[in-house]
Amino acid sequence: MPLLTELHCDENQLTEIDLSGIPLLTELDCFINQLTGLELSWVSKLKSLNCGGNDLAEIDLSGVPQLARLFCVHNRLTKLDLSWVSKLERLNCSSNPLTMIDLSCVPHLSGLSCDDNQLTTLDLSCVPHLSGLGCKDNQLTRLDLSCVPHLLELSCDDNQLTTLDLSCVPLLKELDCGNNELTVLDIRPIRKLQGFHLGFQSLSGCRIIQRPDQNFK
Numbered sequence: 001m002p003l004l005t006e007l008h009c010d011e012n013q014l015t016e017i018d019l020s021g022i023p024l025l026t027e028l029d030c031f032i033n034q035l036t037g038l039e040l041s042w043v044s045k046l047k048s049l050n051c052g053g054n055d056l057a058e059i060d061l062s063g064v065p066q067l068a069r070l071f072c073v074h075n076r077l078t079k080l081d082l083s084w085v086s087k088l089e090r091l092n093c094s095s096n097p098l099t100m101i102d103l104s105c106v107p108h109l110s111g112l113s114c115d116d117n118q119l120t121t122l123d124l125s126c127v128p129h130l131s132g133l134g135c136k137d138n139q140l141t142r143l144d145l146s147c148v149p150h151l152l153e154l155s156c157d158d159n160q161l162t163t164l165d166l167s168c169v170p171l172l173k174e175l176d177c178g179n180n181e182l183t184v185l186d187i188r189p190i191r192k193l194q195g196f197h198l199g200f201q202s203l204s205g206c207r208i209i210q211r212p213d214q215n216f217k
Contacts, residue, residue: 009033010050019043030054031071040064051075052092061085072096073113082106093117094134103127114138115155124148135159136176145169156180157199166190182206187214 006027009017014033019025025043032053040046041063051059052073059072059080067085070092077096082088088106094115101114101122109127113134120139124130130148136157143156146168153174156164161180166172167189177185178199186209187193196216198206210216 026066157197184209186210187216 001022003024004022005024007022007025008029010029011032014030014035016035017030017038019039019042023042024045026045027048028043028046029050031050035051035054035056038051038056038059040060044063045066046064047066048069049064049067050071052071052075054075056072056075056077058077061067061081061084065084066087068087069090070085070088072093074095077093077098080093080098080101082102083105086105087108089108090111091106091109092113093101094113094117096117098114098117098119100119103109103123104126107126108129110129111132112127112130115134116137118139119135120141122135122140122143124144125147128147129150131150132153133148133151134155135143136155136159138159140156140159140161143161143164145151145165149168151169151172154169154172155176157176158179161177161182164177164182164185166187170189170191172190173192174195175193176197178197183205184207187196188209188211193214198208208216
């Protein structure tokens with residue numbers, strides 16, 4: 001099948017996949033299998049990869065420079081080298097034991113989900129086009145949003161944030177920031193906020209500062 005461009009083999013019990021005979025492949029869905037390794041050097045044209053729900057401890061992306069979408073949730077990744085995939089636009093690496101994510105080589109990233117990892121810091125300074133961010137269930141003590149002015153959705157629940165400055169993200173529409181250590185949250189700069197969830201945080205005395213036309217509780 002040398003002309004194959006899409007391969008969907010999800011929800012099987014595959015322990016390996018041989019991609020050597022399909023060099024034109026651009027999309028690979030192999031989530032929910034039993035893969036411990038994935039050799040991508042044969043498919044240099046790959047643009048979309050969903051390998052979530054496997055047993056991968058690492059993913060070598062050096063052979064797929066065209067990759068734009070990567071979904072690798074629910075694996076055993078302790079590191080993720082994105083230096084080879086500068087065209088990446090969407091990344092979901094949730095539910096791994098990652099302690100850090102270096103985004104300096106993916107300037108076109110618009111969507112990032114890194115929930116349920118072990119992150120203590122998250123540097124967003126190199127991803128100015130980010131519009132969606134999910135980073136809940138980590139160990140973040142601060143979150144600098146000053147470099148992501150186009151952010152529309154933010155979920156940062158269940159961290160250790162003591163402050164959250166929203167003055168640089170006026171376009172935000174959805175905000176979930178419950179179960180942190182916030183004492184004050186000023187949502188006045190956000191003009192088009194549609195969804196706001198503070199969770200149990202509100203019960204611990206977090207004061208919400210809002211405009212008269214905002215009626216969030």
